[in-house]
Amino acid sequence: MVYGFWVSRCLQIMAELGIADIIGDVPKTAEELAEASGTHAPSLRRMLRLLSGLGVLVKDESNQRWGLTEMGEMLREDNPGSVYGSLRAHGLLLSWQAWGDLANSLKTGQPSLEKFMGTSFFDYMRTHADVAAIFNNSMAAYQTLNAPAVVNAYDFSRTRSICDVGGGTGMLLAHILQANPGVRGAVFEMPHVAIETRQRLAEQSLAERCEVLEGDFFVRIPEGYDTYILSQILHDWDDERSLRILQNIRASMRPDSRLLIVETVLPGDNVNHFGNLYDMAMLVVVGGRERTHAEYAELLEKAGMKLANVHPTTMPPSVVEAVVA
Ligand SMILES: C[S@@+](CC[C@H](N)C(=O)[O-])C[C@H]1O[C@@H](n2cnc3c(N)ncnc32)[C@H](O)[C@@H]1O
Known part of the structure; x- marks a missing residue:
């Protein structure tokens, strides 16, 4: 409960940057995601690691690419009924x-x-x-x-x-x-x-x-x-x-x-x-x-x-x- 809002904030910023939609159906490296979202790759990478631990993302160690888990799919804007809209509204x-x-x-x-x-x-x-x-x-x-x-x-x-x-x-x-x-x-x-x-x-x-x-x-x-x-x-x-x-x-x-x-x-x-x-x-x-x-x-x-x-x-x-x- 004490740290719950840190998790919410990471998910909200992931939605604001459109990370889940950038990944889409094709896993990407941290550098590709950073370039497409206008972020600092080494810092973004740290957030990706957190989100993978939470079950939102999964990293393929063989090619260093980050993909969406079933839960991560729920963050896509183009997924009807996803929580993307709520994350954007509560993330303002x-x-x-x-x-x-x-x-x-x-x-x-x-x-x-x-x-x-x-x-x-x-x-x-x-x-x-x-x-x-x-x-x-x-x-x-x-x-x-x-x-x-x-x-x-x-x-x-x-x-x-x-x-x-x-x-x-x-x-x-x-x-x-x-x-x-x-x-x-x-x-x-x-x-x-x-x-x-x-x-x-x-x-x-x-x-x-x-x-x-x-x-x-x-x-x-x-x-x-x-x-x-x-x-x-x-x-x-x-x-x-x-x-x-x-x-x-x-x-x-x-x-x-x-x-x-x-x-x-x-x-x-x-x-x-x-x-x-x-x-x-x-x-x-x-x-x-x-x-x-x-x-x-x-x-x-x-x-x-x-x-x-x-x-x-x-x-x-x-x-x-x-x-x-
Ligand atoms: C929380 S939203 C609910 C929207 C919708 N009923 C739903 O369940 O998805 C509240 C809605 O009330 C509308 N609203 C607020 N004040 C109003 C007013 N004085 N007269 C008519 N509609 C109003 C807003 O535009 C908004 O769409």
Whole structure:
């Protein structure tokens, strides 16, 4: 635990330099890798040795070439569902600055990242296309693994229309629509994200079945869908702002509509759970929080809804199903 962040940093820098993609399917010498990545060969070689000990790389002693192991393949950008996107997003210097200032978040309850960005996380994304692209790509890559788990965990057979609120680049909804041909959908997003969402849905031949609607979920949410999705949205916000989003959804729901909240549900104290770690990230980065079953039930009740069911998935998030109270 003490030295874990050194390992994370080496993996993040390996992703930033594109080492796994430079190696690709053809093992390379340290000198070839250094030249292609613009690094100092003797120093890079030391990191390659560390990563080979960790099982990410393997060196062929006969020809001095470094190749990727099965785990190393998970660092390639061109491998859908790899951790490349997460490594890039969490590897941003801004992210390291924010975690370095964790004590500030613990003392104030405020996200320390705001100090370094000079504004809130989502505001910064609006005006910094380079960082927004890294963030949106990491969310889309994550959905390569997460969306099939959601599709398997929830029965969409009675669903006809879905609005994915804050649906990002649309990759979760795309998986649901591909698996359920009778369903039509809409992604509701901020205008600067919506541009890419339209492109990605068109690439998947879903432009006809899936609209992209622009707006602000704190103001108004499109009406009349039988299913609403909030995937990794409520964990970005404190209770007050989460309640506002839920109330806006409640105002747009029909009496028979359902809300599916795709979030990690914390098991409580004395349990080693990935969600507890992510909860700290939410504190530092956006000022949000992960929640327990009881906390979701309470928030939903305040918004005029009732927690009906929790469907676990094979990934950390569950599908928390809510209906009109
Ligand atoms: C953590 S991402 C989740 C994306 C997607 N739902 C997923 O699970 O992959 C949060 C999303 O909320 C969107 N968002 C943030 N503030 C918003 C607002 N006020 N109105 C609409 N969307 C917003 C962001 O653009 C971003 O795509």
